[in-house]
Amino acid sequence: MNYAFDFGWLLDYWPVLVKGIAVTLELTLVGGVLGVSLGVACAWARALGPGWLRPVVAAYVELIRNTPFLIQLFFIFFGLPALGVRMGELEAANLAMVINLGAYGCEIVRAGIQATPKGQFEAGASLGMSRIQTFWYVVLIPALQRIWPALSSQIVIVMLGSAAVSQIAAEDLTFAANFIQSRTFRAFETYFVATLIYLALAIALRQGLRGLGWTLFPKRTAR
């Protein structure tokens, strides 16, 4: 192997990387917030929603969890315009991430809800709360607290998976790396740096979510 590693291009191209990082973060933020919301709504629908809604949500969850994110992305961006639904790369990327996280989030939150002791529902009912009030005040918060670590991991997975949105030309970090390597012909070094940035983002995101968990669920009794 006679190869001289060269990272000199970083001097010229770091603004491109920064812009890519910003897009990746924005995608993750929007995808995370909306995706978790969708997940909670779906979990409610599956656990306590009206009878007709349950199989619909179940089908959505199974469909998403058993197909690759890349294909979901292609279907939304290239396929949906056939139905007259057109959107930009970023909107398509965001939508795909929300739909993807929504399905996984649904299963995770549902597991948390199912672990709720039956007495909690009964206690809520006995205090005269409606089903929705019981769900919101009594069931959901402890359930979210219970599954927060799993949900956090899933958000990190979605962030890492977002590298695929470069394939519909959404200008995220991977897109930036592709662009830089096409100019510098330093493919290995470019992807190496991009990979390290992703690693740092993943670690930071995990810590951030842990901190968010502490803020959202301040010291209630463990579990």
Next chain:
Amino acid sequence: MSEFTTWDIVRNLLLAARWTILLSIVSFIGGGLVGAALLFARIGKRRLGQIFVKTYVELFQGTPLLMQLFLAFFGLGLFGIDVPAWLAAGLALILWSAAFLTEIWRGCVEAIARGQWEASSSLGMGYIQQMRHVILPQALRIAVPPTVGFSVQVVKGTALTSIIGFVELSKAGTVVTNATFEPFKVYGLVALIYFCLCWPLSKSSQILERKLNVAHRNH
């Protein structure tokens, strides 16, 4: 467009799906072998081995699979050889699967109650004997459902290898779309084929899990 019937599309996609299946199997088995080796280093007594595997897992779980594919592809290229896409794809997926399988299996080993270690210790068994006769047989049993579940991630992960030019189901989808200009239909069919590959695996993982839980409750 008129020269492509739906059957033509399906046939082409199914032919390409063979490569998805083959790559999935190779990655899963290869990942399992590497993962098992890593597992023994991770749960072994040597500090260095533990640190190595921890770092390995952190690196592969903390970075996008797509980046790992790029690095394998261009990294192997540094050795001056013309790297076929299948080689880079197989290598990256094996290493990636190994990281996840090691973590899954470590969880299973650690789920075995401490009393099992203590009882076998008090009977005079050494570490390897405990592992071989007491811990692993139990860990293996509870490892089956999540391991089968992970195989779904492997199948889906192979879709990304289309980006480094390996011609499998996703790549075929793109190629056929470019020829037919029917992305809605083609990607819909691609998704359907993936679903047919993955759903039975997901479902059997769930069923196995439920069976295991029932068996546990009988204690």
Next chain:
Amino acid sequence: MSLIEITEVKKRFGNNEVLKGINIDVAPGEVIAVIGKSGSGKSTLLRCINGLETIDEGSISVAGAQLLPDELHLKALRLKVGMIFQGFNLFPHLTAGRNVMLSQMVVKKTPKAEAEAMARRQLERVGLAHKFDAYPDQLSGGQQQRVAIARALAMQPIALLCDEITSALDPELVSEVLAVVKELAGEGMTLMMVTHEMRFARDVCSRVVFMHQGRVHEIGPPEEVFASPKTPELQQFLGVTH
């Protein structure tokens, strides 16, 4: 000569000293009951004798085998003392018979036929010969604990350590396990047991050790210890438990 020699044993968990210099000598054939409040260090002491916990100071030896923290010495020691746990700890993936056979075969390299014969004898001894092929989850708690005893006996130890072996059992199952222990005592087995069964301690044991805050607070034959406790701590303890 004593069989188990415990000399000036100290054990710390972090800053918390749980054993503050324990001295006990156990003669062959003795049955020792260790009593005391939870947190008094009685379980820790038992676990130290079997090498499940390391000790910080002092020494422990069983029939000449020293407690040293390397695998070879530990194995030698553990071949001399068996241990029964509160939670049974049977291997759930093996039948009762296999549970009793396993360690004979892998630790002592006993041939399978011999190990099986031994397993049948020991299960017979605890009254469970007919459960040879049953899995642990098909047995009651009392039966599981008796299998655990048979498993320890099959290694032909010189002494048995019993760590609250009836505490996890439903009340109606306690007596069947105690009956087995009583029989062992009658056959001359050296036993050291942490227990809450005061009546059993009084009837069967040759000496009672009362532990309090990491020390041996009182020690003596049961009739003395139970009938005329010297220290206020023991008086209070017996008052509470009676």
